[in-house]
Amino acid sequence: MAQELAIQLKNLSKQYKHITAVNDLSLTVNTGEIFGFLGPNGAGKSTTIRMMLSLITPTKGDVIIFGKQLAKERNAILANIGCIIEKPDFYLYLSAKKNLELFARMNGLRPSASKLEEMFDLVGLAGRSSDSVKTYSHGMKQRLGLAQALIHEPALIVLDEPTTGLDPQGIIDLRNLILRLKNEFGKTIVLSSHILSEMELIADSMVIINKGKAVVQGKVAELLSNEDLIVRFEVSDTERAKSEIGFSQWNTFFRNDENGRLFMQISKDEIPLLNSFLVEKGVSVSGITYQRSLEDYFLKLTHQV
Amino acid sequence: MKALFQMTPIELFKITTKPRSYIGFLAITVIVLLIEFAFYIDGKTYLQFIMQTLEQSFTIQGNILNGNLICFIILQMLIVQMPLMVALVTGDLISGEAAGGTIRLLLTKPVSHANILMAKYLAGSIYTFLLILWLGVLALGGGYLVFGHGDLMVLKSEELVILRDGDILWRFLGAFVIAFLSLNVIATFSLMLSCFTDNSIGPIITSMSVIILFTIIGTIDIPFFDQLKPFLFTTHMIIWRNLFDNPLPKSQIITSITVLVGHIILFLSIAFYHFTRKDIQN
Numbered sequence: 001m002a003q004e005l006a007i008q009l010k011n012l013s014k015q016y017k018h019i020t021a022v023n024d025l026s027l028t029v030n031t032g033e034i035f036g037f038l039g040p041n042g043a044g045k046s047t048t049i050r051m052m053l054s055l056i057t058p059t060k061g062d063v064i065i066f067g068k069q070l071a072k073e074r075n076a077i078l079a080n081i082g083c084i085i086e087k088p089d090f091y092l093y094l095s096a097k098k099n100l101e102l103f104a105r106m107n108g109l110r111p112s113a114s115k116l117e118e119m120f121d122l123v124g125l126a127g128r129s130s131d132s133v134k135t136y137s138h139g140m141k142q143r144l145g146l147a148q149a150l151i152h153e154p155a156l157i158v159l160d161e162p163t164t165g166l167d168p169q170g171i172i173d174l175r176n177l178i179l180r181l182k183n184e185f186g187k188t189i190v191l192s193s194h195i196l197s198e199m200e201l202i203a204d205s206m207v208i209i210n211k212g213k214a215v216v217q218g219k220v221a222e223l224l225s226n227e228d229l230i231v232r233f234e235v236s237d238t239e240r241a242k243s244e245i246g247f248s249q250w251n252t253f254f255r256n257d258e259n260g261r262l263f264m265q266i267s268k269d270e271i272p273l274l275n276s277f278l279v280e281k282g283v284s285v286s287g288i289t290y291q292r293s294l295e296d297y298f299l300k301l302t303h304q305v
Numbered sequence: 306m307k308a309l310f311q312m313t314p315i316e317l318f319k320i321t322t323k324p325r326s327y328i329g330f331l332a333i334t335v336i337v338l339l340i341e342f343a344f345y346i347d348g349k350t351y352l353q354f355i356m357q358t359l360e361q362s363f364t365i366q367g368n369i370l371n372g373n374l375i376c377f378i379i380l381q382m383l384i385v386q387m388p389l390m391v392a393l394v395t396g397d398l399i400s401g402e403a404a405g406g407t408i409r410l411l412l413t414k415p416v417s418h419a420n421i422l423m424a425k426y427l428a429g430s431i432y433t434f435l436l437i438l439w440l441g442v443l444a445l446g447g448g449y450l451v452f453g454h455g456d457l458m459v460l461k462s463e464e465l466v467i468l469r470d471g472d473i474l475w476r477f478l479g480a481f482v483i484a485f486l487s488l489n490v491i492a493t494f495s496l497m498l499s500c501f502t503d504n505s506i507g508p509i510i511t512s513m514s515v516i517i518l519f520t521i522i523g524t525i526d527i528p529f530f531d532q533l534k535p536f537l538f539t540t541h542m543i544i545w546r547n548l549f550d551n552p553l554p555k556s557q558i559i560t561s562i563t564v565l566v567g568h569i570i571l572f573l574s575i576a577f578y579h580f581t582r583k584d585i586q587n
Contacts, residue, residue: 053413055585075308079415089406093322105315106414108308148410 004031005067006156006188007052012061014047014212021047023212024061029190029205031066031155034182036203036220037192044212045192046086049160052190053083065156079107082154084162088145090133096120096144097129100151107152119147124173138165146177157181158190163198175202200224231271233262234287235278244281250274308416312424313431320394320432329390329436333383337443340379341451344370348452359465371455372448373473377549379444384484384543388491388516389509390436395429396495396508399580403503409585418581422500426573429492437485445477459549466551480545483558486565487542491516493572494538500580503587538568 007029014022022044029035039045050056052063054074063070065077090099097116104111111119120129123143128136136144142162149157159178163171179202181187193199199206200220207217216223235241241262245251250264266274271288278285320326344351348370356365399422402408411421457473459466468476491512498508519539522530534540544561547554 050585055409055412057582057584075415075417077415078413081413083410083413085409085413087406089409091319091322091407092405093324102315102318103410103414105311106411106416108311108415 005029006031006033006065007035007190008062008064009048009052010062010064012048012051012063013059014044014051014056015059020212022051022058025209025212025214026061027207027214027217029188031188032182032186033204034178034189034191034202036199036206037190037209038196038199038206039192039209043209045209046160047212048209049158049190049192050085053081053085053158054078055085079152080154081156081158082149082152083158083160084142084145084149085158085160087138087164088141088148090141090144090148092132092134094133095130096125096133096136099133099144100129100147103148104151109152111151115151119151122150123147123177139167139170142166142170142174146174150181154187156188156190160192161194162191163193171198178202229266229268229271229290231264231266231274231288231290233264233274233278233285235262236284236286238262240281241278241283244278244283245274248277250277308420309423309427312416312420313427316398316424316428317431320398320428323394323397325397326394326432328393329387330439332386332390333436333440334443336383336386337379337440337447340382341375341447344375344378345451355460359460365458368453368455369458370452371457371470372445372450372452373455373457373468373470373477375448375452376444376477377457377459379440379448380480380484380545383440383444384487384545387436387440387484387488389513391429391433391488391491392495392509392512394432395492396499396512397505398425398429398496399499400502400505400508401499403585403587404505406587408587412585418583419577422496422577422580426493426496426576429496430489433488433492434485437481437488440484441477441481457549466549468549468551476548479548483545483548483562483565486562486569487538487545490538490542490565490568490572493569493576497572497576497579500576500583535564538565541565 005028007027009025009027012022012025013020025044025048037045037049047056051058052065052070054070066080068077070077090096091102094102097120100116100119101111104116117126117129120126123146125140125143125147128140133141133144142165146159146162149159162174166174175198178189178191182189191199191203203220205218206220206223208215233241238261245262245264250266250270264274268290271290275285275288352370356369359365399408402411412418416424454470456470457468459468494515495508495512498511499505502508516539519537523534523537523540541561541564544558547558547561
């Protein structure tokens with residue numbers, strides 16, 4: 001059964017005098033998925049997201065969200081979207097609770113005190129709702145931004161660079177919350193980020209754009225399955241391992257650091273093969289860890305290397 | 306329309322939570338009370354000095370130093386400063402949101418740009434109305450309370466107009482309505498400027514600069530400027546004084562009201578045109 005489309009961008013373009021910020025961009029986002037939006041600075045990510053939210057008028061093309069054309073049914077569409085655009089800004093002279101209430105009222109809601117508290121609980125700000133936003137850290141504002149994006153229970157959530165300025169724990173919390181929103185509440189989430197490994201951890205599909213054009217789009221798992229990983233092997237005898245690998249099919253792909261750890265650039269399928277090879281050669285392997293070389297993939301696709 | 310009813314109280318609430326919104330009320334309170342206090346202490350001496358030349362030709366009886374005169378004097382003095390108090394708030398309505406970044410969230414809500422701007426205009430107008438109302442309460446109400454009632458003597462450059470106590474209240478009401486319209490022109494003008502920039506200082510300073518410039522043009526008697534004067538809104542902002550003429554220059558008042566309303570419509574139209582097409586890039 002074909003999955004319903006949450007977003008369709010059709011030949012979307014934005015021209016500023018002599019600059020083409022977005023150039024004939026077309027993409028689709030399925031309902032209920034986390035969609036990653038990647039690209040280097042100035043690639044047109046923010047402009048595209050702003051066109052999806054009617055903050056910027058496209059020069060050409062269509063934005064269709066849940067089957068409705070944004071140019072014709074803007075308000076009906078926006079009623080079903082929650083968003084954070086770049087940094088979360090609020091009325092600093094008001095309390096967090098009052099800010100949340102105001103934004104809810106702009107959506108035509110009059111949330112009860114318990115509903116507001118429920119939102120503060122959800123984003124981890126319980127007990128801080130009465131504080132002035134002036135006293136909030138960036139991470140707290142980001143959480144409040146999420147509460148603001150969720151208060152009207154939208155089906156689509158758009159988060160533009162949501163991890164910017166967050167500490168590691170904040171990033172993990174945000175990631176867990178995004179996954180929860182998708183898995184428990186069935187939300188569709190569009191996410192732009194510069195932290196590419198984050199995208200691999202949570203996105204189902206993604207698009208990489210460069211110079212306003214889509215370079216690649218598809219399922220994250222499919223796009224990255226054939227890409228090499230940087231795999232670290234913790235071995236009993238580094239010198240022997242190096243020597244054995246030197247005479248093997250992997251001889252051109254290894255390096256080691258001063259701590260005696262081996263780093264191999266190989267595909268995921270090759271990890272058990274190399275592990276067996278080393279064991280057969282009498283080298284004990286005590287640990288294998290890997291990270292995706294997404295940066296390389298990203299740069300390769302955006303023609304910067 | 307529903308969105309407008311939904312947004313206007315929100316915009317009004319935002320105005321009430323900003324400290325700058327109270328500067329105008331505070332300034333009016335201090336200035337009016339100061340003037341009333343000064344007249345209470347020394348008003349009779351002041352009036353004797355003013356009336357010296359008149360008393361050579363007329364015999365003046367009754368309570369000249371009354372609430373009507375005090376209110377008239379206060380209106381003359383304050384109408385010059387009040388545009389600043391209004392622009393301080395209305396010049397910030399859009400640009401303040403842009404500077405604070407909240408405009409991004411505001412414009413992604415299911416309310417049209419036109420309704421958001423209209424709600425801000427209405428909230429700014431309500432604020433202006435409340436400012437005028439406060440001035441009325443303090444100047445006229447306070448004046449009657451402290452100085453009592455009496456006929457109003459309006460000394461003009463070429464004539465002396467004496468208005469009966471019973472014939473004055475409606476004139477003051479009319480004067481406050483025209484003062485409201487005048488300040489609404491300033492509110493709309495600064496709101497319009499506010500749509501073009503991302504900082505609120507610009508619209509406030511520009512509004513005041515334009516008022517000062519137009520006022521200077523209006524006071525210099527050069528033939529070239531004389532041709533411009535009918536088109537300047539500042540020329541028509543002082544028409545409230547004509548309500549204290551006898552007979553009433555109706556056509557002049559109607560013309561000025563038309564020009565003021567025309568300016569409001571013009572500034573609002575420019576603001577709508579720009580704001581509804583504005584790309585939010587910051």
